Amino acid sequence: MNIAIPTGVFDILPEDPKDAWKSSYLWNYVEGVLREHAASYGFEEIRTPIFERSELFQRSVGDSTDIVSKEMYTFQDKGGRLLSLRPEGTASVIRSFVEKKLFAHGSQHRFYYIGPMFRYERPQAGRFRQHNQFGVEVIGLGRPEVDAELIEMCHSLYEKLGISHLTVYINSLGDKESRLRFREALRDYLRPHLATLSPESQNRFEINPLRIFDSKDERDREVVRDAPTILQYLTPECEEHFLTVRKVLDHLKIPYQVNPRLVRGLDYYTKTVFEITSGELGAQNTVGGGGRYDGLIKELGGPDLPSIGFATGIERLIQTLLLSHSKIPQRQKPDVYIIPLGEQALYRAFSLVKELRKSGAVVLQDMSGKKLKQAMQSASESGARYSIVLGENELNTGICEVKDMATGIVMKISFDEISLFFAAARGKNTVK
Numbered sequence: 001m002n003i004a005i006p007t008g009v010f011d012i013l014p015e016d017p018k019d020a021w022k023s024s025y026l027w028n029y030v031e032g033v034l035r036e037h038a039a040s041y042g043f044e045e046i047r048t049p050i051f052e053r054s055e056l057f058q059r060s061v062g063d064s065t066d067i068v069s070k071e072m073y074t075f076q077d078k079g080g081r082l083l084s085l086r087p088e089g090t091a092s093v094i095r096s097f098v099e100k101k102l103f104a105h106g107s108q109h110r111f112y113y114i115g116p117m118f119r120y121e122r123p124q125a126g127r128f129r130q131h132n133q134f135g136v137e138v139i140g141l142g143r144p145e146v147d148a149e150l151i152e153m154c155h156s157l158y159e160k161l162g163i164s165h166l167t168v169y170i171n172s173l174g175d176k177e178s179r180l181r182f183r184e185a186l187r188d189y190l191r192p193h194l195a196t197l198s199p200e201s202q203n204r205f206e207i208n209p210l211r212i213f214d215s216k217d218e219r220d221r222e223v224v225r226d227a228p229t230i231l232q233y234l235t236p237e238c239e240e241h242f243l244t245v246r247k248v249l250d251h252l253k254i255p256y257q258v259n260p261r262l263v264r265g266l267d268y269y270t271k272t273v274f275e276i277t278s279g280e281l282g283a284q285n286t287v288g289g290g291g292r293y294d295g296l297i298k299e300l301g302g303p304d305l306p307s308i309g310f311a312t313g314i315e316r317l318i319q320t321l322l323l324s325h326s327k328i329p330q331r332q333k334p335d336v337y338i339i340p341l342g343e344q345a346l347y348r349a350f351s352l353v354k355e356l357r358k359s360g361a362v363v364l365q366d367m368s369g370k371k372l373k374q375a376m377q378s379a380s381e382s383g384a385r386y387s388i389v390l391g392e393n394e395l396n397t398g399i400c401e402v403k404d405m406a407t408g409i410v411m412k413i414s415f416d417e418i419s420l421f422f423a424a425a426r427g428k429n430t431v432k
């Protein structure tokens with residue numbers, strides 16, 4: 001019986017011939033760029049477990065969000081604890097920050113993370129039940145300039161990767177007071193339409209009417225089309241904050257659009273929220289998003305520190321990268337495939353391979369025990385740039401024949417110089 005992969009997840013192979021974005025050499029390349037980018041903005045890595053107490057996400061992401069109410073993988077462990085696979089990274093970072101009392105070690109903190117997140121979503125293009133995020137969180141800075149810095153950071157990351165057709169959407173969700181005022185106005189507007197709303201949104205009406213804005217139900221979308229927006233209810237301080245964010249973005253020449261209906265699918269946000277979409281993707285075109293969440297640390301038992309962050313889905317990032325035809329490295333193939341003939345040559349090959357690998361070359365040594373013709377076939381399948389056959393003659397003369405597999409040209413090189421030769425060859429063999 002063949003056992004198939006579960007729905008909504010995928011394998012990342014060395015190279016997937018059907019779905020190029022599922023190739024590990026691309027993931028390694030992108031993850032390298034992400035780490036470099038994070039480091040250049042002063043972020044350091046944090047790694048948290050992939051499961052947490054369910055309560056953490058209920059309290060932070062919010063009980064009435066789709067993510068928590070419908071999409072979490074929740075289970076009881078053998079000790080009877082209710083745990084959930086993390087649907088996102090922010091809550092865990094803040095849990096760790098509070099638990100480890102990191103606030104005692106400085107007033108500003110910058111963390112980044114890369115790892116899998118789990119959401120039980122309806123499988124469709126661009127939506128997975130296990131997806132991977134690169135995310136950053138800045139703790140301790142409440143000024144609007146930081147919001148602009150992070151939007152710029154997200155935007156320049158995509159630019160660095162050669163992603164085109166980007167649109168930045170921004171909005172402000174205000175503070176508690178702005179939202180209280182808005183919630184009332186929204187309820188007043190929705191009340192006469194209550195019967196038209198989906199049953200789920202009728203439920204949200206009392207608990208959390210803002211969530212009706214991210215409903216996918218056509219009936220709800222129709223109703224909220226003319227609803228008042230939060231921007232009309234911002235307190236003067238929040239309005240000033242949002243204005244400054246826009247001013248800095250203008251100064252940085254980051255093109256953006258204000259979308260007053262952008263509420264994001266997580267409850268912890270305050271003030272600035274943003275999303276970046278790519279015209280290259282289909283319906284699920286949001287590559288990254290984030291925002292400020294000034295009350296969360298206090299809510300989770302820590303000091304009252306402001307925070308902001310964003311995350312980007314790595315699957316969508318790689319898909320967009322390929323669709324944008326950006327410059328990407330080629331899959332690394334062996335520099336050389338070495339075929340020893342006979343026992344003496346086999347032992348000489350072991351030493352030679354060791355020396356070459358030590359000097360940085362990617363080397364395969366034929367261990368198939370097959371005849372020369374078949375071994376040459378394996379050399380060709382491996383994609384190696386060069387092959388070397390080590391026989392009696394080579395051992396006696398100390399000179400081997402290095403064959404360029406593409407052109408068939410053979411060069412005679414002494415054992416002493418072979419490391420140097422491959423070091424020079426590698427320099428010419430990396431980016432497409």
Ligand code: HAM
Pocket residue numbers: 087088089090119121126127128129130131132133135136137265266286287288289290291308309310311312313314315316
């Ligand atoms: P989010 O918008 O829910 O935000 O997710 C961030 C990104 O993860 C999305 O823009 C999208 O690219 C990707 N993503 C989300 N769900 C899926 C899925 N099912 N399949 C594929 N990709 C997906 C957050 O999670 C926040 N924690 C971001 C944040 C950090 N806000 C502040 N700090």
